Amino acid sequence: MIKTKFLIAATISFALAGCGALGSNTSVYSANQPVVERTNFAIDVNANGPAGIAASEKVRVGEWMNALQLGYGDRISVDYGAGYANASIQNDVAQMAADRGVLVADTAPVTPGVVVPGTVRIVVTR
Structure with missing residues (x-):
């Protein structure tokens, strides 16, 4: 009788031991953190002085934007390097971006290399 009670208790304890919370997350931190990454795509374009971007360069930038399939969530910016901001270049890029439904940001991210x-x-x- 005592042996059967002991065997029943041992069986139940072994069965419940497998249901322990050994691998569960008991902290307030999420076990599955979302990974947020950003990727920068850059193209260097010849500036045509105060006239903005040359027509051939506009075609090249337009094809580049089409190849990237710009869309919602993409951010476009213009980096002038050590030079001064040129309103006509900014307007040209803003027009090409508006044709694809994207806005131009005020500041450019840091990219490798020198402009x-x-x-x-x-x-x-993106």
Whole structure:
């Protein structure tokens, strides 16, 4: 009788031991944190002085934007390097971005390399 009670108790305890919370997360931190990553795509474009971006460069930038399939959530910015901001270049890029339904940001992210004088870097962040 005592042996059967002991065997029943041992069986139940072994069965319940497998249901322990050994691998569960008991902290307030999420076990599955979302990973947020940003990727920058950049193209350097020859500036045409105060006239903005040359027509051939506009075609090249337009094809680049089409290849990236710009859409909701993408951010476009213009990096002038050490030079001064040019309103006509900003307007040209803003017009190309507006054709694709994207707005141009005020500040550009840090990208590797140096923006060569006489060029501007157009950066798409997604």
